[in-house]
Amino acid sequence: MATILHAKGLNKSFGAVTAANDINVAVEQDSVVGLIGSNGAGKTTFINMVTGYLKPTTGSIHFEGRDITSLKPRQITQLGICRSFQIPQLYNTMTVAENLMVGVGIVASSGARWAKSNRLDVAPEQAVEAMLEQFGLGDYRNRQSGLLPEGTRKLLDIAMAMVVRPRILLLDEPTSGVSADEKFVLMDRVMAAVREGKVTVLFVEHDMEVVERYTHRILAFYEGRIIADGEPAKVLDDVEVRKYVIGEAH
Amino acid sequence: MKLDRTSIAIVVITVALLAAAPALPRWAMSLLNVSLCYGTVVLGMMLLMRTGLVSFGHGLYYCLGAYAAGTVDQMLKIPDMALMVLAGAAATGIVAAILGLLLARYRDIFFAMLSLAFSMILYGLLVKSSALGSTDGFNISAKSIFGIAVVDNAHRYATFGITVVLTMLSAFLLNRYLRSHRGRLAEAIRDNELRVEYMGASVRTTIHLHYVISAVLAGIGGALMAINIGHIDPEMTYWPQSGEFVFIAILSGTGNVFAPIGGALVFETIRSFAYEYSPNTWQMVLGITMLIVMIFLPGGLWSLLQRRKPA
Numbered sequence: 064m065a066t067i068l069h070a071k072g073l074n075k076s077f078g079a080v081t082a083a084n085d086i087n088v089a090v091e092q093d094s095v096v097g098l099i100g101s102n103g104a105g106k107t108t109f110i111n112m113v114t115g116y117l118k119p120t121t122g123s124i125h126f127e128g129r130d131i132t133s134l135k136p137r138q139i140t141q142l143g144i145c146r147s148f149q150i151p152q153l154y155n156t157m158t159v160a161e162n163l164m165v166g167v168g169i170v171a172s173s174g175a176r177w178a179k180s181n182r183l184d185v186a187p188e189q190a191v192e193a194m195l196e197q198f199g200l201g202d203y204r205n206r207q208s209g210l211l212p213e214g215t216r217k218l219l220d221i222a223m224a225m226v227v228r229p230r231i232l233l234l235d236e237p238t239s240g241v242s243a244d245e246k247f248v249l250m251d252r253v254m255a256a257v258r259e260g261k262v263t264v265l266f267v268e269h270d271m272e273v274v275e276r277y278t279h280r281i282l283a284f285y286e287g288r289i290i291a292d293g294e295p296a297k298v299l300d301d302v303e304v305r306k307y308v309i310g311e312a313h
Numbered sequence: 314m315k316l317d318r319t320s321i322a323i324v325v326i327t328v329a330l331l332a333a334a335p336a337l338p339r340w341a342m343s344l345l346n347v348s349l350c351y352g353t354v355v356l357g358m359m360l361l362m363r364t365g366l367v368s369f370g371h372g373l374y375y376c377l378g379a380y381a382a383g384t385v386d387q388m389l390k391i392p393d394m395a396l397m398v399l400a401g402a403a404a405t406g407i408v409a410a411i412l413g414l415l416l417a418r419y420r421d422i423f424f425a426m427l428s429l430a431f432s433m434i435l436y437g438l439l440v441k442s443s444a445l446g447s448t449d450g451f452n453i454s455a456k457s458i459f460g461i462a463v464v465d466n467a468h469r470y471a472t473f474g475i476t477v478v479l480t481m482l483s484a485f486l487l488n489r490y491l492r493s494h495r496g497r498l499a500e501a502i503r504d505n506e507l508r509v510e511y512m513g514a515s516v517r518t519t520i521h522l523h524y525v526i527s528a529v530l531a532g533i534g535g536a537l538m539a540i541n542i543g544h545i546d547p548e549m550t551y552w553p554q555s556g557e558f559v560f561i562a563i564l565s566g567t568g569n570v571f572a573p574i575g576g577a578l579v580f581e582t583i584r585s586f587a588y589e590y591s592p593n594t595w596q597m598v599l600g601i602t603m604l605i606v607m608i609f610l611p612g613g614l615w616s617l618l619q620r621r622k623p624a
Contacts, residue, residue, distance in 0.1 A: 084571045113607050114511070122444070140513040154504035165501045169492025187494070 064091040068144075068231055069261050070111065072277030073122035075287075082108040083119065084287035090231075090263060095254070097274040097295070098267045100284030101296040105151065106267040109284070110233045113265075114146045115139040124294050126231070126270065143230030147237060147266075152219035159219055160199050162208050163191045166226030197256050198222040199248075213289055214249060225260065232257060233264035238273055247269065250277055268300055275299065283308050319488050319569060327481040334473055342473050344585060346579040349480040351561060353534035355573035356487055357527030358562040363491070364523050365503030369425040370432030371531050371558050374405040376550035377435065378532030379447065379539035381405070383453045392456040394475050398536040405532025409525045419519040432550045438546035450546025453539055478535050479607070483530055484570040491570070499523060531558075547608045560599070564606055566613020576614055 073086035281298040378401030565576025587595035
């Protein structure tokens with residue numbers, strides 16, 4: 064399969080702290096990649112660099128061969144790289160339907176080339192209804208998003224990232240704060256939408272059950288470095304991963 | 314074009330006001346004129362507030378619109394109301410497009426104080442400019458509308474007519490805009506700028522656009538006020554004037570385009586009666602009114618109507 068995202072020699076320092084240390088990753092199209100590691104290992108920093116929230120100190124990021132390192136988050140989104148957040152980023156005073164309508168509206172009202180190519184074939188209201196149905200948010204349609212349960216907020220945050228038809232979706236801890244009963248329901252819905260849209264996924268996750276169940280490949284981070292990269296079973300069985308990431312006694 | 318209830322109400326009220334003009338006493342027409350001029354300015358303030366921004370210096374555009382209208386009248390010797398308003402809108406649009414490049418980078422108190430600073434710079438320039446009448450300003454006399462000369466009662470009705478039509482047209486267009494996809498970004502930006510950027514829209518461009526729209530509305534309000542009053546002076550950009558606009562905006566609320574117009578009418582009515590019956594303490598009456606609104610109606614007077622809607 065073709066490489067869709069390529070990070071080359073990424074380094075990121077915050078003063079004396081090194082958050083990313085020579086990260087080299089090539090992500091294949093249509094794959095689902097899990098990013099694991101303890102807190103502060105550099106997973107979110109990696110996502111933040113890919114989506115333009117942080118600029119790497121050195122190194123470059125290429126999307127379909129194009130250097131996107133210096134682009135703004137908005138421009139990266141317009142290329143087709145979208146994200147959700149560890150803390151859901153919603154329009155808290157708006158209803159669930161209105162949240163989605165803002166995203167649909169951005170695509171529908173922009174005259175830019177990216178918007179034209181992403182424009183939905185149906186009326187904005189129908190597009191919102193389809194998204195509500197797809198993500199199982201129909202019952203919450205008219206509920207204020209700031210007052211939703213955490214799992215529903217997470218789902219809406221991901222749905223909003225999917226509104227602009229991404230090529231790559233980056234999810235930052237999609238099941239954190241979600242109950243054990245809800246986490247697989249949430250991930251099943253997200254993965255069904257991802258498969259339907261032929262989206263490449265990278266997601267940060269601490270829950271190894273979720274990682275093992277949904278990924279094709281795992282990147283294990285430790286102190287800003289990737290210490291293991293490969294198939295889930297192989298990575299989760301790696302000695303360093305068991306020691307530094309999973310935290311098993313040795 | 315499908316019209317919503319607000320748009321239909323705007324059309325109905327416009328027709329009703331124009332039809333009622335001959336029956337209106339002078340004091341009522343004058344009160345309505347001033348309220349509508351203020352209402353136009355506060356429509357722009359409402360757009361900014363929906364975007365999460367408060368300008369303490371919108372007197373700048375109110376004054377600039379008035380001076381642009383005055384310049385067309387007195388310097389260029391074209392005393393036509395329509396051209397004067399057009400000049401006010403154009404001048405404010407150009408200045409706001411330039412200043413907006415800087416202001417769109419700021420938020421919260423920094424945006425508010427920087428806008429105040431620009432308004433006070435204009436005040437400083439005007440009071441030092443003898444060609445524009447310095448602190449006294451100058452009189453203007455709009456004598457025609459679309460090239461048709463108007464005198465006496467016809468002048469009074471023409472002034473009222475253009476004020477009603479332009480204020481209601483501004484409200485109509487702003488209402489359409491707020492219901493558009495681009496217009497919805499106002500509240501999205503107020504709620505979460507980060508998410509707006511990560512959905513592919515430019516926060517800065519939208520804020521810049523809203524700043525220009527609000528300035529043009531203030532310019533139209535200023536030009537209309539100049540035509541109504543027949544006199545302009547630098548006090549129009551002095552900070553208490555900008556404060557009045559913020560006052561009306563908070564009093565009104567931002568729930569609907571009728572709120573600023575209704576709020577301006579309530580404000581002017583209270584001020585007129587307070588000044589009439591309590592000339593030494595009228596400011597205190599306004600202050601107490603504001604206090605009551607902020608405590609009992611934090612969403613402004615418009616929230617009274619919203620509360621009546623079923624949940």
